[in-house]
Amino acid sequence: KEKMIHRTRGFLLTLTASACMLLCPCSLLPNSAAKKKAAEAAAQTPRIAVEIRGVDGALARNVRDHLSVTHKSCSVSKAYLAVLGKRGEEEARETLRAFGYYDATVTASVVADSNCPVATLVIDAGQRVKLHTVQLELTGPGETDEGFSEELKEIGLTSGSGLNHGDYSKAKQLFESVALERGYLEGEFVKHELRVNPDALRADIALVFDTGPRYQLGEVRIKQEPEFLEESLIARFLESNEDAAYDASLVSNYHLALSKSSYFERVDVRPRLSSPENNTIQIDISLTPRDR
Numbered sequence: 001k002e003k004m005i006h007r008t009r010g011f012l013l014t015l016t017a018s019a020c021m022l023l024c025p026c027s028l029l030p031n032s033a034a035k036k037k038a039a040e041a042a043a044q045t046p047r048i049a050v051e052i053r054g055v056d057g058a059l060a061r062n063v064r065d066h067l068s069v070t071h072k073s074c075s076v077s078k079a080y081l082a083v084l085g086k087r088g089e090e091e092a093r094e095t096l097r098a099f100g101y102y103d104a105t106v107t108a109s110v111v112a113d114s115n116c117p118v119a120t121l122v123i124d125a126g127q128r129v130k131l132h133t134v135q136l137e138l139t140g141p142g143e144t145d146e147g148f149s150e151e152l153k154e155i156g157l158t159s160g161s162g163l164n165h166g167d168y169s170k171a172k173q174l175f176e177s178v179a180l181e182r183g184y185l186e187g188e189f190v191k192h193e194l195r196v197n198p199d200a201l202r203a204d205i206a207l208v209f210d211t212g213p214r215y216q217l218g219e220v221r222i223k224q225e226p227e228f229l230e231e232s233l234i235a236r237f238l239e240s241n242e243d244a245a246y247d248a249s250l251v252s253n254y255h256l257a258l259s260k261s262s263y264f265e266r267v268d269v270r271p272r273l274s275s276p277e278n279n280t281i282q283i284d285i286s287l288t289p290r291d292r
Helices: 017-023 029-043 057-065 080-099 146-154 167-181 231-233 248-260
Strands: 049-053 105-111 118-124 130-139 188-197 202-210 216-224 264-272 280-289
Touching: 017 248, 049 057, 057 080, 057 167, 080 105, 080 118, 080 167, 130 146, 167 188, 167 202, 248 264, 248 280
Parallel strands: 049 118, 130 202, 216 280
Antiparallel strands: 105 118, 188 202, 264 280
């Protein structure tokens, strides 16, 4: 049993620049300036050049991004160059396995140059493992939720395509995040498997997700600091959704409607996802007036 990954879209806290300055006038600016200065200095430091042969495109870029040697400066000791070469071979093989190339051969060398060392990786990726069976299934009350099924169309796992471990992880996260966004707080995988047979160049995926019950939209509680408008006036900005099933888009609509008004300097809309009551999700709205 895996924990739900709490990822929500569209209703995060919004702070204006002026509000941020009021809350943290002293601490953020020096840190930001120091980080910027350090980043600029790091960008100007000469790095070991890396040449990759045998693969190109996205695969070569991913191999390069995961090499330790890519981030090393030209000033590393000659004794350390051999270590970086051996490490680079294993790092490249690990990256290639993530893309379905389980039988790749990699030869790396890091040669000292008069100005800066040069790292060369020669790669024979071999044959790629392909997806054979792909089972993506919803069970439980959400099985007939067309909105849920529509979101899952983003998953690009199909029989015959090349194995990509990252795509499998993204598919799992999508099941979980959509469940949370649509109010299935008890959703969980009853089956989540990625079986790889490198010798047969075959991989099989099974993701079966039981949604559990869908929670309803609960009470909307409004807090003003200080109190300056009648709640009946504020309610005019909010679409009435009594007894509606919870959906994150409702929360984002609340935030958008209030933010577009001329009354509020700060709008904070938060669903109580971690503490639902009686299968309902309460919405807390905090408002700060705009100076006039």
